[in-house]
Amino acid sequence: MIQPISELQKLPIHERLQLVEDLWDSIALEDRDWVVPQWQKEELDRRAEKFEANPGSGIPWEIAKAIIRGQHA
DSSP: OOOOHHHHTTSOHHHHHHHHHHHHHHHHHSOOOOOOOHHHHHHHHHHHHHHHHOGGGOOOHHHHHHHHTTOOO
């Protein structure tokens, strides 16, 4: 059953973030032909090249997620 937004807003932030992740994951599982715009492909290529030139510049996903959630010191 889909909850009204007013009910979802009562959930703690970590639960709402988990719902968003779960929703995105469910979308990704659908077998569709997603069209990626050329500008986005170019941006992804640019970022990949930048990272490959300096692999130590990134941070692990788990740390990034903790920072986003405000759970990282």
